[in-house]
Amino acid sequence: xxxxxxxxxxxxxxxxxxxxxxxxxxxxxxxxxxxxxxxxxxxxxxxxxxxxxxxxxxxxxxxxxxxxxxxxxxxxxxxxxxxxxxxxxxxxxxxxxxxxxxxxxxxxxxxxxxxxxxxxxxxxxxxxxxxxxxxxxxxxxxxxxxxxxxxxxxxxxxxxxxxxxxxxxxxxxxxxxxxxxxxxxxxxxxxxxxxxxxxxxxxxxxxxxxxxxxxxxxxxxxxxxxxxxxxxxxxxxxxxxxxxxxxxx
Amino acid sequence: xxxxxxxxxxxxxxxxxxxxxxxxxxxxxxxxxxxxxxxxxxxxxxxxxxxxxxxxxxxxxxxxxxxxxxxxxxxxxxxxxxxxxxxxxxxxxxxxxxxxxxxxxxxxxxxxxxxxxxxxxxxxxxxxxxxxxxxxxxxxxxxxxxxxxxxxxxxxxxxxxxxxxxxxxxxxxxxxxxxxxxxxxxxxxxxxxxxxxxxxxxxxxxxxxxxxxxxxxxxxxxxxxxxxxxxxxxxxxxxxxxxxxxxxx
DNA sequence: AACGGAACTTGATCCGGATCAAGTTCCGCC
DNA sequence: GGCGGAACTTGATCCGGATCAAGTTCCGTT
Numbered sequence: 383x384x385x386x387x388x389x390x391x392x393x394x395x396x397x398x399x400x401x402x403x404x405x406x407x408x409x410x411x412x413x414x415x416x417x418x419x420x421x422x423x424x425x426x427x428x429x430x431x432x433x434x435x436x437x438x439x440x441x442x443x444x445x446x447x448x449x450x451x452x453x454x455x456x457x458x459x460x461x462x463x464x465x466x467x468x469x470x471x472x473x474x475x476x477x478x479x480x481x482x483x484x485x486x487x488x489x490x491x492x493x494x495x496x497x498x499x500x501x502x503x504x505x506x507x508x509x510x511x512x513x514x515x516x517x518x519x520x521x522x523x524x525x526x527x528x529x530x531x532x533x534x535x536x537x538x539x540x541x542x543x544x545x546x547x548x549x550x551x552x553x554x555x556x557x558x559x560x561x562x563x564x565x566x567x568x569x570x571x572x573x574x575x576x577x578x579x580x581x582x583x584x585x586x587x588x589x590x591x592x593x594x595x596x597x598x599x600x601x602x603x604x605x606x607x608x609x610x611x612x613x614x615x616x617x618x619x620x621x622x623x624x625x626x627x628x629x630x631x
Numbered sequence: 632x633x634x635x636x637x638x639x640x641x642x643x644x645x646x647x648x649x650x651x652x653x654x655x656x657x658x659x660x661x662x663x664x665x666x667x668x669x670x671x672x673x674x675x676x677x678x679x680x681x682x683x684x685x686x687x688x689x690x691x692x693x694x695x696x697x698x699x700x701x702x703x704x705x706x707x708x709x710x711x712x713x714x715x716x717x718x719x720x721x722x723x724x725x726x727x728x729x730x731x732x733x734x735x736x737x738x739x740x741x742x743x744x745x746x747x748x749x750x751x752x753x754x755x756x757x758x759x760x761x762x763x764x765x766x767x768x769x770x771x772x773x774x775x776x777x778x779x780x781x782x783x784x785x786x787x788x789x790x791x792x793x794x795x796x797x798x799x800x801x802x803x804x805x806x807x808x809x810x811x812x813x814x815x816x817x818x819x820x821x822x823x824x825x826x827x828x829x830x831x832x833x834x835x836x837x838x839x840x841x842x843x844x845x846x847x848x849x850x851x852x853x854x855x856x857x858x859x860x861x862x863x864x865x866x867x868x869x870x871x872x873x874x875x876x877x878x879x880x
Numbered sequence: 881a882a883c884g885g886a887a888c889t890t891g892a893t894c895c896g897g898a899t900c901a902a903g904t905t906c907c908g909c910c
Numbered sequence: 911g912g913c914g915g916a917a918c919t920t921g922a923t924c925c926g927g928a929t930c931a932a933g934t935t936c937c938g939t940t
Contacts (some may be wrong), residue, residue, distance in 0.1 A: 476778035477789065519816070532781035539788035542727065542896060544716070547724055547839050549898080551927065567883055582698045590796050592928055594657055614888075614936080630720045798928080800897065831918065846919055862904080863918075878897055 419492045430457070433514060439500040448497045452489030454507040458482050461504030462579040465496045466587075476587035478538060479580060485531065489510075499581045504519060524527050546590045554589035556601040556628045559609070559617065604627075679706070681836030682763065683756040688749040697746045701738030702758050707731050709826040714745045715836075725836035727787060728829060730814060734780065736760075750829045795839045803838035804848040805877045808858070808866065824867040852877075 384402060392559075410501070420567065424617045428486040429456070439445055445456065451514055456463075462481050465488075470594050477496060480486050489511070563576050583593040591599075603609040608621045664757075681716070685708065688694055694705065697717060705712075711730050715723040726745060729735050736762070737744050794806045812825050827834070832842040840848075848864075852858040856871045868874055 468880060477714055477792070520783045528778055529781060530783060532778060536781060537786055539785055539792055541727070541790055543792040543795055544791055549839075550922090590798075593888075594890085595927055595931085598927090603887080624822055630718060798896090842918075843899085843920085844897055845895085850919080 391443055409595065430507060430509065431518070433517075434509040435619070437506055437508045439504045439506070441500055442505050443500045444489070445498040445500060445504075445506075446494050448494055450494050452487060452492055452494045453491075453511055454512055455485065455487040455514060456498075457507040457509065458486070459486050459505040459507060461488070461506075462501045463498050463506075464501045464580065464584055464588075465498050467496055474587065476584060478542065479509050481569060481579075483569065501584060531606045542588075545588075550628075550631050551589075551591045552599050552602065553631055554591060555585075555596065556625050558585060558589050559625065560629070563619070575612060575616045577617045578617065589609075658683045662779055669711075678766070679756060679758065682766075686755055686757040688753045688755070690752050692749045692750060693738070694747040694753075695743050695754075697743055699743050701736060701741055701743045702760055704734065704736040704738075704763060705747075706756040706758065707733050707735070708754040708756060711750045712747050713829065713833055713837075714741065714747050716745055723836065725833060727791065728820060728833075728837065730828075733820065751799045752834060753789040775779050779827075791837075794837075799877075799880050800822055800838075800840045801848050801851065802880055803840060804834075804852070805874050807834060807838050808868070808874065809878070812868070817830055824861060827864045827866065852867045 390512055424504060434457070439461075443585045445463065446452075446454075456479055462479055463484075463486060464476055465478045465480065465486065468474050474497075479501065480498075486498060541561065545554055545561070548554050548557065557593045562578070566573070566576060580588075581593075582596045586593045589596075600609070600611075603625075605612060606621075606624070608619070608624045610618045610620055612618065661797045681852075683706070688710075693699075694712065695703075707729055707831075709731055711728055712726055712735060714726045714727045714729065714735065717723050723742050728750065731746075735747060765809075790810065794803055794810070797806065808825060811827070815822070815825060829837075830842075831845045833844045835845045838845075849858070852874075853860060855870075855873065857868070859867045859869055861867065
């Protein structure tokens with residue numbers, strides 16, 4: 383994987399009262415998001431195997447909570463993970479989905495800034511932060527890697543904001559489908575269908591509408607033959623043109 | 632200022648079809664957002680003065696458009712700037728506000744990834760990208776600066792997404808007021824009132840509601856004595872408790 | 881294979897905010 | 911200082927999606 387790394391401290395997907403304070407403090411491991419553009423090479427994987435351990439989480443299991451001591455960084459081998467910010471009212475703001483090869487475990491002052499939960503059964507490399515950090519300190523391309531990762535996460539956050547800014551529920555869903563499609567294409571698999579690895583509730587929480595609205599939108603798209611479901615989790619785009627048009631309505 | 636810098640390529644506040652592609656390409660100057668936690672020191676300012684020129688933009692004037700050749704990076708001296716993504720339908724997605732000391736002029740492949748417009752009359756340092764980049768290459772703390780900036784922008788994007796995710800218009804407005812307040816406190820001035828340097832339309836475009844709704848929300852807050860207007864542009868928070876409560880409703 | 885609960889779908893009602901439409905205030909400009 | 915247009919406020923109507931409420935399908939368990 384593209385090493386995560388080194389000193390950092392930032393992020394925190396929610397707006398929490400003193401968000402603009404110093405966000406960057408000395409050593410603490412970092413990460414949060416994917417970096418599909420730069421897949422992990424064999425050498426990196428080998429090095430990683432030396433210090434990482436493979437761990438599994440069942441669907442719905444919490445990987446870490448906000449505030450937990452951030453002693454590890456994770457790299458997804460299979461499955462999908464969702465990150466969120468617990469809300470004071472009890473709900474949660476679903477800030478992102480992470481897929482195979484994505485790095486996550488964003489820390490700030492040694493504590494995780496968001497919570498992560500397995501959206502499906504998940505297998506990950508669990509990487510002790512300390513040794514990774516030490517190793518990275520000697521890596522001259524470190525900055526590049528970190529910056530790479532930050533750029534990716536920044537882009538992801540901006541896309542998320544963009545999706546949330548759309549007023550029509552269909553627009554949000556269409557954009558979401560396109561995001562998933564792109565993510566899956568980038569991940570290598572270039573199947574004609576999109577795999578919805580997360581629940582309707584999760585989709586709704588991410589795009590900012592109710593689960594019922596998600597269901598209704600998908601039905602509408604199906605009725606209009608813009609999309610076809612093989613089963614509840616596999617969609618095929620039939621009319622890309624129309625899908626795109628609904629994107630900006 | 633915290634140098635912007637070096638090689639990068641990322642961002643693009645909109646969701647544009649191939650958002651997950653390689654996002655990091657060789658040299659091109661970067662920036663976009665603020666870094667209030669690390670104010671510009673005297674030395675940096677002095678160095679900056681050597682290569683930068685001071686430029687003024689009248690309210691509503693376009694500073695650069697998306698796609699323009701990114702030969703400059705900007706640092707705000709006074710006034711406020713708004714960045715946006717033009718939408719295919721004709722509208723625009725207002726992705727952020729920038730205040731004094733903020734750096735902006737995000738580039739990717741040598742072209743700006745968003746458009747910037749003066750929200751008020753603005754004075755900026757206009758910094759030629761090439762020399763800045765050259766200078767930064769010799770700066771050992773470069774990575775830190777860049778990472779710092781990226782972290783800040785990432786946080787900003789996540790806060791924006793969070794604001795957009797709120798369903799009640801009042802919640803959005805209250806969060807927005809808090810954001811402005813924090814930004815202004817961080818900027819040094821610690822006045823009892825918040826200065827709304829942007830139009831109601833801009834606020835609406837940023838938080839995802841209509842200008843009319845912005846007006847109605849502010850009126851409601853005023854009627855409930857949670858807030859008081861000195862004039863259309865200056866608000867004072869009377870009941871911080873209540874404001875915060877409305878934040879998560 | 882049958883049970884039971886969770887996720888999902890579908891329907892009906894309600895409400896907040898978009899939209900349309902006047903006013904009103906403000907501000908730059910002559 | 912007065913003119914004119916833009917920004918803002920306020921009001922009335924309409925509509926999309928939240929919410930509540932059943933069903934229905936799916937899936938893990940036994």
